[in-house]
Amino acid sequence: MTTMQRTYLRVGIVWVLTLAALYAFQVFYTR
């Protein structure tokens, strides 16, 4: 895996974590 491919993977993981955090935020405060 090249450095740039690892970067793409990192961007994808951060994207999923960001959306998950936002969703958790929504669920927590709209219960």
Added chain:
Amino acid sequence: MSAIDWAIIGLYLLWIVWDGIRLSRDTNKVEGYFLASKSLPWWAVGLSVMATQLSAITMTSSTGQGYADGMGLLQQYYALPIAMIIIAVTFVPFFRQANIYTAYEYLEGRFDLRVRSLTALLFLFSRAMGTSVVISAPAVVLSVMLGADVATICVLLAVPTAIYTMYGGVQAVAWTDVKQMYLIVFGLFASCATLIAGLPNTISVNDAMQLAGTAGKLQAFDFSTDPSVRFTFWTGTLGALFLFLSYFGTDQSQVQRHLTAKSDDEARTSLFMSAYWKIPLQALVMIIGVLMFVFYLFTPPPMLFNRSHDDRVRASARAGDYAVLEQRFTAATSERGIAAQALANAKRSGDSAAIAASKDAFLASEQTVKGVRAEAIELVKDVTGDRSYNDVNYIFPLYIVTQMPVGLIGLLMAAIFAAAMSSIAGELTSLSTSTVMDFYKRWVRSDGDDAHVLKVSRFAMLFWAMFASLVAIWAVELGSLIEVVNRFGSFFYGSILGVFLLAIGWPRANSIGALVGLVAGMSAVAYFTVFTSVAFLWHNLIGAVVVFVTGMIVSELTGPRKA
């Protein structure tokens, strides 16, 4: 606004012009002027990309939307990181290896001059109109807040930007974007801190979020599959994906940024700065709107946020009706504040019966406040004849000038100026580059030396700055007409992306296929806009797919690669 705040705005304007000129290098060469001699580090390019995209409209309109409708708008940005990965893998290496100045130049090599000229023309038309809106929208709001006329604010936004952009080219734009981005981010955090500090002692940040959540302001995900709903998870991830691919991948105002990077990898890394930070930054913008909602639960809000309309109604024959509405509004907001405090207390106690009762009371009082405000807005529409009246864009600027301390008001106003100027500068540079490279050098005179090309480029920049400013000033009177023109401009986004996808993704595509596909794509988007209620973010996907499929079929039927 105090003299100190005006002085801060004045100092900011002087400093940004001086700084833009100071940091310019190699502006006597075409490559230095348009591409910064491909010398910029990734972080400067990344911040410049973000600053160009974050306009003053984002700061005023998105915060207002956060106040009025909550965080739903945030969904529009969910596809951005994925779009950046696709652009990094596909468009970036194609453009950089083609050794070009404009994105449309690539299409001449791939198809022919007609395709290049048509796409560049569509870009010039839509971007010029877009630039006038980037000037006029904040100018209208700032003119009401600062008590100056719209033309003066348009001049204050456009002239300093035109000076440093004309002098320093893309380098001046990129380096001033970096400073402006720092100022914008500082302004956003300062606003957040001021809003939190302005909450009553009895309300914590957690209470504030609980209240906002109860009022439905924290819905950052809507999984509705109704295609007419503007912002859902699906429009944000599928429809907006094509919007971002088009904007960051094929729009000259953004392509020119990654062409200035030192290497392909630095260009890619610069895009990933937006991929990492755009959603959190936009969430911060929306949270400011949400916090303003909570702030005004405990501080009496104005019934209308546009003070000029407010004044006109007070001076009209319906002033009596308006006064009655104001009394009802004051009573309703007071009742809502008490209900909000009761709900916060109940949530803290954990008593489920008290929570249920106080939640119902809070939501009922919120509906009453909304109802009175809706009546006031109808009254304004009757008195002023402005049927499209909407004061959402005035909420944040009014908060700044009425609730923030002296000094911070000036800094926040400077941050709104910075957001507008960084976008205007990027647009002007790209308009000038496309005018000179796609039209002047290709159709008028191709043998001019660097000095001649730079002279024409600066003239083109001046022309577009004047054009956009004049349209911006007229736009205030044109009103809905300029909105129609901009909607017309949005027909092109998905379709232009379709042409690039065809160029890169279908080796046997030819120029006839590209031209027929482009017309078919724009027609399809026009049809969906006029005859259906499909949300606008889907139009980008529709345009791109229709161009690609039509172009592919026509190319296969007409044969060789070039016509």
